[in-house]
Amino acid sequence: MNPKQITSLLKRLAWLPLLMLSGCKMVLLDPKGQVGVDEKSLIITATLLMLIVVIPVIVMTLVFAWKYRASNTKATYRPNWSHSTAIELVVWIIPCVIVAILGTITWKTTHELDPYRPLDSDVKPIEVQVVSLDWKWLFIYPEQGIATVNELAFPVDTPVNFKITSQSAMNSFFIPALGSQIYSMAGMQTKLHLIANHEGSYDGFSANLSGEGFSDMKFQAIATDEQGFNDWVSQVKANAETLDLNSYPTLAAPSKADPVRYYGSVSPILYETILMQYHNGGKHAAGHEDHAGHAGHDADAGAEMAGMPMNAAEETH
Template identity: 65%
Template sequence: MNKGVLKTRVLTPLGGAVAACLSGCKLDVLDPKGSIGLAEKSLIGTATFTMLIVVVPVILMTLWFVWHYRASNHRAKYAPKWAHSTAIEVVIWTVPSIIILCLGVLTWRTTHELDPYRPIESTVKPINVEVVALDWKWLFIYPDLGIASINQLAFPVGTPVHFMITSDSVMNSFFIPQLGSQIYAMAGMQTQLHLVADEAGDYAGVSANFSGKGFSDMKFRALATSPEQFDAWVKAVKASSDRLDMNEYNTVAQPGEKAPVRYFSSIDPRLFRNIVAKYNNGHVLDLQNSNCSTKG
């Protein structure tokens, strides 16, 4: 059989398989829909490009050295006693030093600009959401609205969302890739996050830290809607017959995989605080300030 025909017959199915696999891939982190996500995408791109200034030349020079100084190339200069070159030393120390300096300045600036505790500047009043990581589901409490939901989060487009995050189990990580900022959730501690969606959409939310056998299905949907649609969602939640007091919460908090979306029309107003405080003898520990406030 002709080698070219054989090669084509082998590569065509392989190429088709690769194309089929890649067609289902979607890097949500690189398709941001909010200002925080856009800033993080820019940071990733800038940092990657800066590092490639060193990586690409090194790869190319390695390939060129291997080719040029191969045993069969008798034109390559053989210098067994060569030991030093000032020009080379200047290049290999100056260029990486400049890149490290640039990355250091970039990291310093973006660390403060993208501080998850830093509120998003907006004329729109933010929505407060308390997030509790459970085994293996997410509980979202809207303290100002007196409602809660499991594995579904909703908020209006263009409205900053202020998250207070904790865990009532092992350490976990709260992450909405298209909106940005993966934040760890730890039992007995509360942390914060500010996000905003600039476009309406149904965004994937995930657990970004392995937390047991149900980890792979610990997912939720983040619904960025118009104000009118958000109001309709709130009405749908308030129409639920379920109430989330401490007794019901103890049932909800039991481990369970692939938990369905569930609404609670009323909540215990001290629920989130009680979840955090029960690990600290009645105190709430804030991760940013590392101080405790006494439970009243």
């Protein structure tokens, strides 16, 4: 095999990873929100920088193996060769430079893409409280006074501030087309800020194995114009069903492949009660004493679930 044939073989092998992934939806490389666009840029930049080392190493490995094969009597034979300053400089300086560049870029983008960092926008964000259940997603809109199961909607070009917790098992909230994933954990609150720059319906799911119903733990994230969002809110409010401290334990019971569900009204302390159910000696939400309060910010409210009397409680931080 001559050098020309080797070059031809390398070109063909370069397409192999793409052919292997041809059946996959490359959602991360086709983002529909600014966070996703920035993450795509970081992925491509880091990959290209690393290929500066990877590609020459692969090429030289094949070339050296061919050139210094046992049957090639024309190759220089140096049994006592042991050191080359030029080679040492290349194999150390170039990787060090690339690592320094990658480190700088990673440091900068880590802060810029911090999921807790609010997005820069002149548009007022909307707030969505997210609870991962076994095995479905509950979305509470405190400003609109509604709640939904397995369906999320928001206006396009509007930042969405997510506050995320879990009823029980740890899950991972992820909308690949829009950007970062972040974990949901019982008794703890995480935050995520996303924005959609294109109208559409995007797949969302849990990226963390959490039990037998995990594979069906999916939802739709709908980005629409302002009027479309208002119409969607009106549609949800038209539903007479209410989600409160009495009806929540029924919803929280484990179930699989749940359909989309709308609640026209929701208890204003429900999310805080779920969040604080394991704090201050509280027990599981289904029929035991729980406390609504705070995970990172002030809150007033306390509750006992499943029809038990609610008592006001105030926490001062």
